[in-house]
Amino acid sequence: MRIVFKTDYMQDIRPWKDGYQLSLYLILLAVVFAAPWILDVFYLGELTNVLIWAIAGMGLMVLTGHTGQASLGHAAFLAFGCYSNVILLEAGVPFILAFPLAGVITGIIGALVAIPALRLHGIYLAIFTLAMSILVDDIIVLTEPWSGGVSGKYIAGIDLFGLSIDRWGTPMLFYWLVLAVTVIVALGYINLLRSPLGRSFIAVRDSEVSAQAMGVDIARTKTISFGLSCMVTGWAGAFMGMFAGAFNNETFSVVISIELLMMIVIGGLGSIHGAFFGAIVIGFLPQFLSIAKEYVGALFGGSTVAIPGLEFGIFGMILIAFILFEPMGIYGRWLKIRTFFELFPFYRKDMFKRQKSYLKTERLR
Amino acid sequence: MDNVQLLISGLANGCVYGLIALGFVLIYKATEAVNFAQGDFMMLGAFVTIGLTNTEYMGLPFWMALPISIGIMAGLGYLLDRLVIRRMFGQSQTAVVILTIALGFVIRFVAGLIWGHEPQTLQNPLAGREISFGGLVLGMEDVAVIVVTVLLTGSLFLFFSRTKLGLAMQGASQNQLAAYYMGIPVKRVQGFIWALAGAVAAIAGILFAAKGSVDPSTGLLGIKAFAAAVIGGFGSLPGALAGGLIVGVIEPFASRYIAAGYSQIAPYALLLAVLVFRPHGLFSQVRVKKV
């Protein structure tokens, strides 16, 4: 077991626990940076997809995992980010400006949406955002002159620092671009969590009354959380558009919203790790299933017919299993396994046990 | 005359939404959980009945299949509570929401496996019959839907507001621990409510499949019905029906008087408006938490 002796406040303030942990993360970073030389083009594309979902997951995690506001409508902000990025690019704005701006615009829209949503709690907020997500489809159709409506829009490669970056033409460059944004967002998120604003998010999540009594302005905090969350989601949306190459009103459907929320629940609510774990599950599940299907098909000599809804069915079952048996998600399970080995043989089953709170009415807020 | 015709078919649609909304409200009232899979329950109820009565499946007589499928769905509701929901005791409302959304995915997947993805209609004795009434021509199915819905909502409302058991159920939702101390068998009440919601879903499914066709994605209708429940004020049974009717009626009129595409938008736009101006539906029940 590793014991870290703390002799300095900075040891708690800096993001890593000790040199060992820091070096682990640096090795991980080096490996993912070197991925284009290790993986073939197909799996590099899949990994890019995972990173994009991880960005979206971090976006939603700020709002749902750390501020406690469940959103079933984040596909709407993916769409906003995607469309504003493309529309800006088409207007001749260079990518280096268009991309950040797409996020900022989405963030501002998110903050505006937060204003009516502020009065809503729990289930009402969920249905509000769900309705918003459903309406986005129609809004895109209605704003056809800008959005291209049903026929959709296309995005070719972009130019950045004289390099032509294209998902198909130069997948390595696109991967590194996505990776860079992922790392930047993750670092910003880490910084947020170790400063007053991030703590006020957690305070709002866990107890609004006492957050207020500590001087946290609930409305302002929620608005900022919405804004930040939507900004990051907007960036993910912009990347999703570039990854898909073509998109229309049905690309960012309400199912994507639900999938995104489920993803961070599986990954583990309330941790940055959770967004990445969830993204890995959602990114590799289809591949895993198709491989499994082939295997099963070969075993029983049956044909490998596509089973519609299989992916969602399996996904749903995984989620149910997690909520029932590991509400803290993959990250929670990982912590337990790690602690088990660190403390071996002194791990006790009730180490992570929490006091059970009996459901009291949520009508009284 | 056209408008009246439109109104009646809108009302009949609205009744189905209302019945699904009723399922939402039933569970919410008694357990404070929100069952997002209620629409998928409805779809499953429809398919179970189709499976029992349609000639290409088991071909049972319609009136015999009816109670059996209602019974099956009630049993499923009870089992679901017993095996899954009960373990969620003490977890947040949002966790239950996410769980039931996932459950919806699973139900749609299973229904697709068993009955396929082609739209199917329930073969029933009312199909194709019409009654004319002062120049109006009404489908018997529409009339049946309206009559059954009104009767069901009325009796459930009376049950909850008049009987001891109904009141006990409401008590159980306000504070489960306190209700437990008061001698209310909270777990049994919860199981009963889920069974009831399953039965209501079966009835909604039968009515829906008699009127039109169902396929596994019909379950997504639950989202619209949930919007209806919120518009009507979550937590009130007549409110759920009213919300369902509003949504049902607003759809055909929006597509007729604004533009065809608006029949999809109108219910959700209305929902957003209701949430913005009356955050907790038309009959608000939320008060400030006491500290």
Place this chain on the structure above:
Amino acid sequence: MSLLEIENVTLKFGGLTAVDNLSFTVEEGEVFAIVGPNGAGKSTVFNLISRFYDPYAGQIRFDGHNLLEVKPSGVAAYGVARTFQNIELFEHATVLQNLLVGRHRHRKTNLFSEILFTPSARRQELENREKVEEVIDFLDLQAYRDKMIAGLPYGVRKVVEVARALSTDPKLLLLDEPASGLSVEETTDMRWWIDDIRRQMGITVLMVEHDMGLVSGVSDRVLAMADGAKLALGTPAEVQSHPAVIEAYLGKAS
């Protein structure tokens, strides 16, 4: 000028008058206790000061500021901190994080400097940490510093609540039943802490408490309430022997 002035405050919930034309003042440096039977409106007074409720009539002034003009989150900015009767901690955060939220009113950085974690944000964090560490030392919470609240026993949570309130560096500390549910030893500890909070830290304390032993042990003045109105105000001994108070607690002697 008194630190806290409650002037003719009335609060009604529907037809029920929860607080009835109540006036009292809390002087700087004293420990002021509010006692009374259940439902007397004691916690409601706290919630009025915290601005969770808007009074129907009357004035609440703190340190020269009109509290009725600020939002609930603005009350802390003037230097009023509080605890809650039913413990309202941030369950899924560590003790340290809980206390650091208490430092929120001293936040000088903005969104951008925090996301970049600039040297000024770092300096502020070190400063916050130092202040919080003082409170941890004061209340003997070292052993729980990195523990999640969700796993802590009741008695410790009660102390963490006081610690979080102290971390805000308040002028006035509102303690809502600090000893309820505590064991005899824990109550004794709480008594010494309240004494020290006033003497060492110079913080004025206003508390609601049922435990008369604790009340008479630490408070300078006591306000007895019943049915939202003032029954008696004075030293603990005076209030305890006041006929109206005895009647409220024990019923009318026949």
